[in-house]
Each structure stands twice: as structure tokens, then as C-alpha cells.
Amino acid sequence: MTTLSLTRPRALARTGLYAVLGANVALVTVLFAEAGPSADPLISIGRLSGMFGALLMAFQLVLVARLPWLDRRLGMDRLTGLHRWTGFGVLWLLVGHLVFIVSGYADLSGSGPVGELVTLAGTTEGVLRAIVAFVLIMTVGAVSARVARRKLAYETWHFIHLYTYLAVILAFSHQILSGSSFVDSPFARAYWWALWGGALGAVLLGRVILPLWRNSRHRLRVAAVVPESDQVVSVYITGRDLGRLPAKAGQFFIWRFMTKGRWWAANPFSLSAAPDGKSLRLTAKALGDGSASLRHVKPGTRVFAEGPYGAFTAMHRTKQNALLVAGGVGVTPIRALLEEIRGHVVVLYRVNNQDDAVLLRELLELARARGAVLHLLPGPVTARDADGNQLLSPGNLAGLVGDIADRDVFVCGPPPMTAAVMRSLRDLGVPREQIHAERFSLAS
Template sequence: MTTTVKPPTAPPTATRPKVVARTGLYAVLAANAALVALFFAQAGFASNALIVIGRLAGLYGALFMAFQLLLVARLPWLDRRIGMDRLTSWHRWTGFGILWTLLAHLVFIAFGYAQGTEVGPIGTVVDLAETTEGVLRALTAFAIILVVGCVSARYARRRLAYETWHFIHLYTYVAVLLAFTHQVAVGTTFTSSNAAKTYWYGLWTVALGSVVLGRMVLPLWRNLRHQFRIQAVVPESDNVVSIYVTGRDLDKLPAQAGQFFLWRFLTKDRWWQANPFSLSAAPDGRTLRLTAKVAGDGTAALRHLKPGTRVFAEGPYGAFTALHRTRPEAVLIAGGVGVTPIRALLEELHGHAVVIYRVATDRDAVLYEELRELAHAKGAELHLVTGPPVPDKLAPAELLRLVPDITDRDVFLCGPPPMMNAVLGSLRELNVPKAQTHFERFSLAG
């Protein structure tokens, strides 16, 4: 443990970027929901209440689709304030909302049009598909969304490879286009109002344009501008390697300590694989450093990469940064290779910090010597906590012993999921305010 005198503290941050961004998203969704209801009412109501409910459910299902696209567009302003993991979680739950609203649309429309006929709801759907423009496209879109919803359920998701799930998930874009053309072709809200149709086209232009901008245009432009290449590959231990990436004008790359990139190393056998790795050192305008632990064939091949290899990097991503500080002092808690963004954050943070590094054995403490030197230079306290998972050495009493004023500090946490869940439980027991707890999980959406 290295302990030094505390330096003068910085004033706490008054703004809450996460709250501002979240409130903005809710406001955008609420405003569009109100506009949809207004245009729907202006178009008039059918005499059959079931058809009215079904049409409104279809409109809101499509609105949720557009909102879902915005959540995974990877727009920098949203990503830095909310984080890809939380945006992905919201995307997932919005997806199930889409599934249920579109199911309601199908059921209410089928029973509504079947009233007064002898063919029944299923026969009515078949007749509509055969005689009404766009209905067959809508049924195809619903079938795709149903399949995507099934493979996104937790039970199925855990049993599918990410690449398989992602390939199936891409068909959602086909469903979006099919549903959109169905609505503008036969939706009474749009066929009876040019203003409503103009609004709908504008909404979907923004939603799809956001995806194209965030997922294609911005990554391509940044890689053309910066021309990333591997500068050096440095083994840190038997199963950990650091890769130094250089390029042009890296001082203009808006990367912060704590963020991560999706890295593609453009070799013959790895160009198609994108892996999320955090920066393990604060960006200095000259190089970017990532540090990875061998966890499979893909990461094992990293130590064999050659200097000069071209790199395609998507990012920076993540809200695990100093932007979200609310207190002048901080606690940084790392587990295993989760030390990489913690080490980068320590380099960038101002004010007194306590660093707690949890590992099974001393030899598992990756970058420890580097972290110790940095802690000494920054005037930070460093605690290396070793031992088996049981008993919990980061239980509430242990954390309070290491950091008596933990409730007055920001807490940055990164490590394996079981360790993170345990520490989050300890922080709750210690009544550390939720606004002062900062963590991020790697979670990629299609």
C-alpha cells in the first residue's frame, strides 16, 4: 500500500450529464407520442373500437421502432453521457415493447375486421394479405420481429454465439423498412394528411440517418483521418498483452480515459472480428494503448500481431469517464484486468483518490508496478487486495475500513461481473448515493 498526503481538492461537478441526456430522450419520446396521437385523432376514428385500438397500437409500435434505432445509433453525445451498456439495455426492453404493441395491432385489427363476417380473425388476416396493399409486407415484418424477439430472450441469447445472434438481429432493419412502407401506403393517419405523412418521413429520416451516421459515416471518417496502425506489442505477463496504436492527428481524436474502442486488426485471419477493449492509459495525443487478457483463440492471437498492422477502430465509446464526477474525491475499484480503464482514469483524475485493486494472487495484478508509480505521483492511496473470493474482502466493513469517507466520494468500479455485483451490493449497504456510483458493462447491440 502506498499512502501520501492528500493534495488540495477540486470543487464538485454541478452538472449531471447523464440526467440531462436521459431527460432529453424521454422528452423526445413523449413529444413524438403526443404528435402521433394528435395526427391519429385528426384522421378520424373508425366505427369499430377494436380497429381504432389496433391502428393506434401499430403507430406506437412503429414509433418505438424509430426510438430503438436512435438508442443503438452510437451517437457520441448520447454515448458519452449514458453509456453503450445502458443504451443497449433500453434498446432491448424497447424491443419487447415493440413486439407486444405490434402483436396487439395484429390481434385487434384481425378481430375488428372480422366482426360481422363469418370468416373469423385468421381468415380476415389472410383476406387482407391477399387484397390490401402492404398487409403482406406488414405480416412479414412482424414474423421477423417475432424471430428476433425469441432469439433475444435470455434463455436463447445465452446459448447463441454473438455472431449468430448479431446476424439474425440485422434482419430487424428489413422489418423496419417493410413496416414503414406498409404504414405510409395504407395507414389512414397518413393517407388523409400530408402533414402527418411529412412528419412520419421526417421521423424515420432522423432515426435511420442517426444509424448511418453513428455506425457507418463517423467510424469510416475517423479511420480515414487517423490511419491507425500498431506501433508495438508488449507482453505484460504470461496471459496479458498491451498493444500500442499510433496514427495521424490523434490529438484531435475525442477519446477520454475510461472509454473503449471496438478494435479490428486487419490481418487475414482477424479483420472480421471486432473486440471491445478499454484504453489502459489516458490518451496523450500520440498513441492509444489497450491491454487485453487471453480469454480464447481470438485474444491469444493478439500477442502475435506485428508492428505496422493496420487497425480499424470504432469509437471512442462509453460513459465511464471523469465527465460524470459529482465529488472532488474518488475511489477507484478494479478487479483483474478491469484495472485497465481504472489505471487510465487515475492518470486523468484530479483530487485525492483511493485505488483498490482486487486480485486472486499477487501475480494476477496486471500493470501493478505502473499503477503504484502513478499513485505515488498523483498522491493517491493504493491498496492491493489478494485472496480467494470467499470470504468477501470487499464487503461493506472492509470497504469502510479501507475508505472511511467512502460515502463522500465518487466510486468508479470495473471488474468481472460477479465481483462488480458484490461490490455494488456493498455500496448499497453503505448508503453510497447512486449518483456517485459509476460503472459500465461491455454490452453490444446489433
């Protein structure tokens, strides 16, 4: 019988993050109070907004630094979600910083806000850099909005997002040159240097040093490319000492295949088989240029992989038995989890038609070997069972898995399907800590 940990890694990591942020909010408030009031109340409000904005920007960097300890416990989905909401806070705080500072100085000088902004940019060192940083952050925020994000290719969005790092550097230089709490207090200077150094260091470690070190150590190469169907292909990858690569079933890598014209393209794909220490396998559907080009990758091609990432693993189990729910090509991490999860497992595989059931033969063989139960649920979105229930409705789920409330549930598929399953699970009273969902819109 599998022994499950009573410690919930996700709750521990989330509590730790909020505690660190809360402690820094309190310290920044003290630094602001010690700096004393400004000549105009609006300037004081603007400075406090700027300090909190700087703190949240540093916190954002930590959220997307891809630090293994955090990522394994919260997952990139949740960290990216926190980053997104924190980003809205940064935008509003920086807007407030600009508006209140300019309005305050305009009150003191008797000039208009626009004229005062031009004067500050031309006469106060660091202000022009702050304006450039503000424009960059607003641009990145605009392209990160859901409407714009859906219209942009992942590579385009990612390239634009990199300008955030330039904005961070410009904003910090502005703070060094003209921040009141920074200029007048040795302790404040030490704090802000440590904060920004730690945040940027976390990014450097998680997104540069660790990937370079792992790729140098493991020297990944394509071993074989196997078509699974007209639109789906599996890529087998080998390397050195793969047994030391800390990858788990359910996780994904961000892959770069070092071929002419494609080495710059980074695409996230889940492992479609549990790591065995000898090879890695990804399976992808041709939904874009990156995934479509995999069919033409040659054996022997060097691979640069960032990861493993994701908290969609058996690490977060709370029950002895499990339900795995997959939709479309979202079956890839589910298939890998089926190899690793112990206890009794039920698999629900939702597809539009049986021809879309990727890796179905492997799932059947695994289920038979593991004593698991596999239900294939084909049909259009409006399809219903014999009792008139939609295939992923609470009624049908309860009929297929009678003890669903006493199982961990792992869900991976297109966002609409995942949302439908989550609603059904809530209606059935499945506790939140037993539900583990992976968003598959990015990695598809």
C-alpha cells in the same frame, strides 16, 4: 483543486430523451384521433398499437445510433439497457397490432383469424411485408433474451441483430402503403417521414459516416503487441492527428484488426492508458477467439476503430476525491482513469490470486507518482479479511476507505463483482449520483 461542474450531464441527457419521447407520444395520439375511428373498435386499438410501436422502433434506433453527445453523457451500457426495455415494448405493441387488427377484420368478415390473416396478406398491399418484419423482430427479440445471449458469440449475436434494420424498412413501407393516418393526412405523412428519416439518419451518421471519417483521418495501425502474461496482451496503436481524437480515459473502442480471416470480427476493448495524443493502448485477456487472436497481430496491421464510446469518465465526477474499484481485467479503464483523475484517489483491485493482477506494476508506479492508495484484494469469492468480512462487503469497504460516502466511486469488473460492490455502496449510503459503473461482460 479540480473544479467540478454543477450540471449533471447524465440527468440532462436522460431528461432530454424522455421529453422528446413524451412529445412524440402526444403527437402520435393526436394523429390517431384526427384519423377518426375505424369500422371496428378492435381495428382502432390495433392501429394505435401499431403507431406507438412504430414510434418506439424509431426511438430504439436513436438509442443505438452511437451519437457522441448522448454516448458521452449516458454511456453505451445505459443506452443499450434503454434499448432493451424499449424493445420489449415494441414486441408487445406489434403483437397487439397484429392480434387486434386481424381480430377486427375477422369480426367484420365473419371469418376466422388465421383465414383473415391469409386474406389480408394476399389482398392488401404492404401486409405481407409487415408479417415478414414482425417475424424478423420476434427472432431478434428471441436471440436477445438473456439466456440466448449468453450462449451466442458476440459476432453471431451482432450479425443476427442487423436484421432489425431490414425489419424497420419493411415496417415503414407497410406504414406508407396501408397506414390510415399516413395515407389521409399530409401533415401525418410529413411527420412520419421526418421521424423515420431522422432515426435512420442518426444511425447512418453515428455508425457509418463518423467511423469512416475518423478512420480515414487518423489511419490507425498496430505499433506493437506486448504480452503482459500468458493470457493477457497489450496492443499499442498509432496514427495521424491522434490529439484530435476525442477519446478520454475510461472509454472504449470497437476494434477491427484488418487481417485475413479476422477483419469482420468487431471486439470492444477499453483503453488501458489515458490517451496522450500520440498512441492508444488496449489490454485484453484471452477469453474468446477475438481476444485470443490479438497475440498474433503483426505490427503495421491496419486497424478500423469505432468510437470512442462510454460515459465511464471523469466528466461525471461530483466530488473532489475518488475511489476506483477494479475486478480482474476490468482494471484496464481503471488504470487509465488513475492517470487522469485529480484529487486524492484510492484504488481497490480485486483478483482471484496475485498472478491474475494485470498491469499491477504500472498501477503501483502510478499510485506512487500520484499519491494514491492502492489495495490489492486477492483471494477466492469466499475470501474474508481479518475481521471476517468479505473483501467487498460494506464493512471491509468502510474500513479501507473511511470517507467513502464523500467520494465518487468508479466500478469496473465482471457483472457479479460489480453487483456486489453496488449493493455494498448502497448499504453504506453512497449517493447514486456518485456511483459510476461500467459493465464489463461484453468488453472482456
